[in-house]
Structures are given as C-alpha cells and as structure tokens.
Amino acid sequence: MSGTIIEIENLTKVFYTDEIETHALSGVHLTIDRGEYVAMSGPSGCGKSTLLSIIGLLDTPTGGRYTLNGKEVANLNFADRSRIRNQEIGFIFQSFNLIGDLTVAENVELPLTYRTGMPSSERKKKVQESLERVNMAHRMRHYPAQLSGGQQQRVAVARALAGSPSILLADEPTGNLDSKNGEAVMKLLQELHQEGATICMVTHDPRFAAHAERQIHLFDGKVVAEGELNQLLAEV
Ligand SMILES: Nc1ncnc2c1ncn2[C@@H]1O[C@H](COP(=O)(O)OP(=O)(O)O)[C@@H](O)[C@H]1O
Ligand SMILES: [Mg+2]
Numbered sequence: 685m686s687g688t689i690i691e692i693e694n695l696t697k698v699f700y701t702d703e704i705e706t707h708a709l710s711g712v713h714l715t716i717d718r719g720e721y722v723a724m725s726g727p728s729g730c731g732k733s734t735l736l737s738i739i740g741l742l743d744t745p746t747g748g749r750y751t752l753n754g755k756e757v758a759n760l761n762f763a764d765r766s767r768i769r770n771q772e773i774g775f776i777f778q779s780f781n782l783i784g785d786l787t788v789a790e791n792v793e794l795p796l797t798y799r800t801g802m803p804s805s806e807r808k809k810k811v812q813e814s815l816e817r818v819n820m821a822h823r824m825r826h827y828p829a830q831l832s833g834g835q836q837q838r839v840a841v842a843r844a845l846a847g848s849p850s851i852l853l854a855d856e857p858t859g860n861l862d863s864k865n866g867e868a869v870m871k872l873l874q875e876l877h878q879e880g881a882t883i884c885m886v887t888h889d890p891r892f893a894a895h896a897e898r899q900i901h902l903f904d905g906k907v908v909a910e911g912e913l914n915q916l917l918a919e920v
C-alpha cells in the first residue's frame with residue numbers, strides 16, 4: 685500500500701500549567717506518505733517531542749485535524765486508540781525507557797502481551813527474533829541496568845519492532861549514545877525503512893538526519909522550510 689499515512693492540518697497544542705499557557709504547537713501542517721523516512725529537527729523547546737507524541741497517539745492536540753491511515757483520530761474511541769498505538773506504532777526514546785525490574789526479554793515481550801489472541805509461544809518467538817535482529821539475544825535474561833547505553837537502546841529498538849509496527853517514531857534515539865552506538869541504531873532504522881516502515885525521527889545531529897529521505901524543520905511550534913529556518917536562526 686502506498687499513499688498518505690499521516691495527515692496533519694493546522695495542529696495546535698497548548699499546555700496549561702499554573703497561570704502559564706505554553707503554545708507548544710501553533711499550526712502544524714504535515715503530510716507523510718507510507719514508507720517515508722522523515723527526520724525532524726529544530727531548537728530545543730520548539731515542539732518536536734509534542735508533535736511526535738501526538739502522531740503516536742500518546743497525547744491529544746488542542747486543535748486542528750490529525751488523520752492517521754485515513755481515519756480522523758479525534759473520532760476514535762479510547763479502545764481504538766490503544767489498539768492502534770499497540771499494533772501500528774513503535775516508539776524509541778532518547779532515554780531508552782526500559783522497565784528496570786523486567787528482564788530484556790520481558791521488556792520486549794510486554795507490548796505483545798496486550799495483543800489479544802497472540803499465543804505465548806508466538807510472543808516468545810517474536811521476542812527471540814527481534815532480539816537476534818539487534819544482536820542482543822545473548823542478553824535475554826539480563827536487566828537493563830546491567831547493559832550499556834548502546835545495548836539498552838538496541839533492546840528498545842527490539843521492543844519497538846517486535847510487534848511489526850507500520851510506523852516507527854524515534855525521539856532523539858541517538859541522543860544518549862556515542863557515535864558508534866548511534867550509527868548502529870541508525871543502521872537498524874535504515875533496514876526497517878527498507879522493509880517498508882514509515883519512520884519519523886527527531887534528531888539534532890545533521891549527520892543522522894541525512895539518513896532520512898526527507899528533512900523537516902520545526903521552529904516555535906511550526907514546520908518551516910529549510911531556508912526559512914536558517915534565516916530565523918540567523919536572526920536570533
Ligand atoms: N507536559 C507539559 N506541560 C507543560 N509544558 C510542556 C509539556 N510538554 C512540553 N511542554 C512545553 O512545550 C514546549 C515544546 O516542548 P517539546 O515538544 O518537548 O519540545 P522539543 O522536543 O522540541 O524540545 C516547551 O516549551 C515545553 O516546555
Ligand atoms: Mg524533545
């Protein structure tokens with residue numbers, strides 16, 4: 685299948701804390717095609733993580749319209765949203781977000797346990813395969829704290845890909861890694877992209893952004909064109 689997978693029109697997000705209103709997103713327009721690999725960059729606080737959270741159905745917008753796979757997200761009920769998030773979307777975070785008191789294998793298996801009708805034997809097989817894929821099968825029974833940062837992120841990638849999501853969202857996945865481990869994670873994302881996954885990756889690093897086939901830039905809660913961004917930054 686090809687065509688549009690993510691369509692975002694005039695998306696806004698306002699956070700209200702005490703007496704302060706933060707306009708994290710101020711009218712984002714963005715269309716992503718199925719199978720595209722998009723890198724998002726922009727200065728700290730410009731709304732990248734907020735946008736990724738909304739795309740991944742972890743958060744809801746204040747205004748605007750978000751259509752995922754042809755369905756308007758605002759019209760989905762709680763159960764639909766949870767199911768889509770669990771089956772269609774894989775997340776990779778800067779800080780790995782593994783659960784400390786679960787083993788590597790249990791961490792990877794956890795999202796699969798929410799899949800109704802998936803037998804335990806199939807879950808175990810998927811866990812094994814995805815850990816082999818990231819070269820971490822030999823650490824199945826370890827706990828996250830017993831692994832290096834690079835190894836933890838590889839486990840997080842295995843967790844994200846175990847459920848064969850159609851969309852992978854990565855929020856500064858290399859932010860806490862040295863360049864060698866960062867490259868290893870980039871290589872995995874590249875392979876997943878070649879197998880057809882749609883990838884949105886936030887990164888500060890232009891070398892990593894260059895892995896994507898399309899680069900978009902955010903500034904002050906809006907998507908701006910590349911030239912515009914350079915101009916805006918020159919004015920700051
Ligand atoms: N849960 C929240 N509550 C209040 N303000 C928030 C929250 N999350 C993000 N923000 C604010 O929204 C803006 C955008 O944040 P974020 O999307 O995390 O930016 P980025 O990922 O580009 O650094 C920032 O000003 C941030 O402080
Ligand atoms: Mg962020």
